[in-house]
Amino acid sequence: MPEWFRSNALWWSQGQIDDDTFVGGIEYLIKNNIIEIPQTYVDTTDSENIPSWIKTNAAWWAEKQIDDETFVRGLEFLVKNGIIRI
Numbered sequence: 001m002p003e004w005f006r007s008n009a010l011w012w013s014q015g016q017i018d019d020d021t022f023v024g025g026i027e028y029l030i031k032n033n034i035i036e037i038p039q040t041y042v043d044t045t046d047s048e049n050i051p052s053w054i055k056t057n058a059a060w061w062a063e064k065q066i067d068d069e070t071f072v073r074g075l076e077f078l079v080k081n082g083i084i085r086i
Helices: 003-013 019-031 052-062 068-080
Strands: none
Touching: 003 019, 003 052, 019 068, 052 068
16 A cells, blocks of 8 residues: 555545545555455445544554554445445
8 A cells, every 4th residue: 555545544534635535545546456446236325425434444544553454444335335436
């Protein structure tokens, strides 16, 4: 995982960058195969709000309190539930 994204995650968790900027970073990482999100069934109920626990996970991951795998599982949740569309 690139160090610049760890910084983005921390800034996003602190409200220094907006959701669109954070999501743009995730989309870049997925589209460029830097992180792999398994193809999953996307829930048709569309939620445009990122759950607050994702922001908490981002802060923990940025501070190396949780590992990459745990953080990526949260990103998978966003894709699976249609919050982030790739």
